[in-house]
Amino acid sequence: MFKKVLVANRGEIALRVIRACKELDIKTVIAYSYEDRESIPVKISDEKVCIGPSSSDKSYLNMAAIAEAVLQTNADAVHPGYGFLSENPSFAGVCRDLNVTFIGPSIPLMKYLSNKLEVKKRLKRANIPTILGSDGVVQSAGEAKEIARKIGYPVLFKAVWGGGGRGLRIVREEKDIENAFSAAREEARVSFGKADVYMERFIEHPKHVEVQILADKFGNVIHLFERDCTLQRRHQKLLEESPSPFLSEKKRKEILDAAVKIARILNYENVGTVEFLLDEQGNFYFIEINTRIQVEHPVTEMCTGIDIMKEQIKLAAGEKLNINQKDVNVKFHSMECRINAEDERFIPSPGRIEKLFIPGGPGVRVDTAIYGGCSVTPYYDSLIAKLIVRGNTRDETIGRMERALDEFIVEGIKTNIPFFKKIVSSDRFKNKDYDTNYIDRNF
Amino acid sequence: MFKKVLVANRGEIALRVIRACKELDIKTVIAYSYEDRESIPVKISDEKVCIGPSSSDKSYLNMAAIAEAVLQTNADAVHPGYGFLSENPSFAGVCRDLNVTFIGPSIPLMKYLSNKLEVKKRLKRANIPTILGSDGVVQSAGEAKEIARKIGYPVLFKAVWGGGGRGLRIVREEKDIENAFSAAREEARVSFGKADVYMERFIEHPKHVEVQILADKFGNVIHLFERDCTLQRRHQKLLEESPSPFLSEKKRKEILDAAVKIARILNYENVGTVEFLLDEQGNFYFIEINTRIQVEHPVTEMCTGIDIMKEQIKLAAGEKLNINQKDVNVKFHSMECRINAEDERFIPSPGRIEKLFIPGGPGVRVDTAIYGGCSVTPYYDSLIAKLIVRGNTRDETIGRMERALDEFIVEGIKTNIPFFKKIVSSDRFKNKDYDTNYIDRNF
């Protein structure tokens, strides 16, 4: 097992890594920006190294500074959290050169999986359902038109390299193909450094379901059931729950089996998330596989009682998976709201938190690094807390989420707590009457 | 079901009641003292009535004022929490006269159970193991000496009416009987209004185990397994866990069966806790039954996933118990530390909490009403938070408790967090090498 893990992240996920390390008796070093010098992760980490000023590119994205911090502190592993350098094969390469473990999948695997089109082709050959689309990179607007005529409108342009909603363009009529094609290419180029895009048929009212995978270096693969991430705003997840309210028992089994099969085909290792779309008829299609710990991993932890972060660290250290599939069971229904520092128009609202009361009591978990008197800076993501609750049924879970949102007091900055109160108490949410476009169309 | 519950308590337990009511869609009224006007329970309750000044006897123990608040707000039930009026049959009588439900057992049952000696005699007849002792109230020091000679030293004087460690006296030699007898009587008289004491053989190194009971008005009784409360200081519980580390599977079954049998014999209803002592040989003896929700109920909630507070309210409303014994299972190991505002010498340390960071992350629950900037007053109990964690094993749970204590930041007042860090990380705690006297003898 590792002796000392360097945490190359901030906020709640840095704290989450430190918590797991403490429970595993591993020392921690946090590499932090000057802006975060008074943060809780910096305060409770065993060691700390200030790696740069506020702006991410000079600190949390600064590979040389992080590498130097690794050398200074003799850490033997690096945890990248999510975002920042977590899916960057170059950074994994820096770690390899320093002879320390990058906590994530192997570099070749990361590189291979970042080519979404290639992965899709390979899985299609193995009879995994994928969305109808172009067979490769779309080279011209003319070619795009041809393909669109074949697969039928509406169609979607997607970046081959990267994700997170950037490089996406929906086209409903042939006349819009040309503009959309060049806009998608430009956005992909700016965001991921490569302009390549491919095409898929666009599903109008999809649900978004993902399966949590654990895999060791010895070929053992298990799933920890699914998470439903259908409630999104502009392709950003807002609320996740497990089990998915949209799956029949039969469909659930199919999708879980498919996810494990995909992980095996790709020789996947470490923790990963296999993402699927469900169409209006309940058919599911593979979208992509994420190689990092996900923001929403606590939903699965609350359902199953398995500590995914600790498992990830153990797997990265080369340990054999010591959980059998048959021992993994869904003990509870669980749900997460991503609490962001933003106003009613979803615009970031940094500032100083004056009064704070964090929900507690039965079935409530809050992952956060904020405290009364702390400042929420404009430099980073606006996620300030994850409110996760569990109950014995979906109804109990929703009731608990409502009361937890009610007692969550954050004064001094604006948050999306009022927005979540509306969503969670709405009939459409309670009656499972929504898809991934629900928020964009109604709020 | 009730429409509106008046909460006749304060702090974390008032918040706990409000949380359960919110989840059950019941409106709440909090009856609060002027001192608590800015507290979280007052802030989040649907209605509030200030019933008196800071001192408890003029507010939280002021039956007339609480009754008036019930009338003013048309509440149809009163939740007394723990402490204050929760075990006071007179207050239950006031509620009956107001035609509102006192959330707890029936008045005759409360009255009957407060006579610990009578209960003991009845259970002894039903072959429930009880500790060897006097057959009734001890009338004189002379009688006490005779009994002591029969049952053997050391012996214990106990108050017939009341509990909580008051009225207790241990005697190791005959020469001390007279002083102890009169001191125990005097303390019992001052604390409970009646001087009657009885005698028992004193167990030198006992463990303390209690069983959580749920019982409805239709004769259905189930247990939610046991809690171990062996870690005490001067008969005040400090840390509770479940399952008990001191019970074999066989002994566990015996003690759980005994608890259910006791509840049936006594026609028990509502939630209750049956307390036992274990002697050095592992034999168990009934001590008493508590008729209130216990401070440590979250330990069982974390283990089983059952919301005891919600069950209590439903049972008080006359609902039938809808949980079968076979569906109750121990999903996790769980542990609670009672965080008190007190210094290293266990002396209360009131004051203003400046900076506060409350632990979070997987498997951690905190029940508290404190927040950064709030004041901890000297008027009430020094319990400011309950830190409860769960894990898949006792080891994981202890590791998690250690890291949660590590990240618990309370600045401005002193707490017993450093004390718990010492206890929880000690070999004696980890190796289960302690009894109820461990703290008193070693700290």
Next chain:
Amino acid sequence: MDIKLIRKLIALMQESEITEFRYKDGDLYISLRKGQPQTSSVQSKPAVEKEIGKTDEERELVEIKSPMVGTFYRSPSPGAPPYVEEGQSVKKGDVLCIIEAMKIMNEIEAEFPCIIKKVMVKNAQRVEYGTTLFLAKRT
């Protein structure tokens, strides 16, 4: 500045439950506050609140508060004249109103001689512990 005076004032505040002290005499103005510094951006706020919308006289008024939760009655029985009217002078010990709690009629007496300037609660209205019943001016 008379530092001894300041020291005495602080000592007085220390041993009492007084949390705020303000004093003005001609050019001299002293203000002291104790505890709860978080509200301190409020610094000028209470003063402003007092100054806006309140006359000099109101600033001198004393609040007479309810000592219990109950129902407020201005007169001993329905139809009877009120114990006190606005503008009326009362002596220490005079009954000001009744608070009914649990069917018991509690007569609330003046704790000091004063003029009742304003009745703050309607007849038969429910009051809590601490509800302001009257504004009065000490005499």
Next chain:
Amino acid sequence: MDIKLIRKLIALMQESEITEFRYKDGDLYISLRKGQPQTSSVQSKPAVEKEIGKTDEERELVEIKSPMVGTFYRSPSPGAPPYVEEGQSVKKGDVLCIIEAMKIMNEIEAEFPCIIKKVMVKNAQRVEYGTTLFLAKRT
């Protein structure tokens, strides 16, 4: 200003629970607040920190901080003389030291003309972003 008086007032507030003090007498106005600098009292806090426990000269000194995490070297190579000594004057652009990060030697230059008053870090010591390397006096 009567600094002794202020000192006494501060001492009084320190040992008491008083969190705010305001005093006005004619033209004289003094306001003091204690605790929780987060709000507006931040204003005076850094200044006070500078004044307590620092000499006049120190108050004028500027901290030259490390712009990166790495290892601090005073000279271009082992055995070579240091780039700067205490008391030495430097021009804008003069090299002050080297910070080695990831095997790259980064020369740290003076951003303004100054006299190096104190070297704060030992040779070959590890530094973080923001570690104070030198105290200097602008010239």
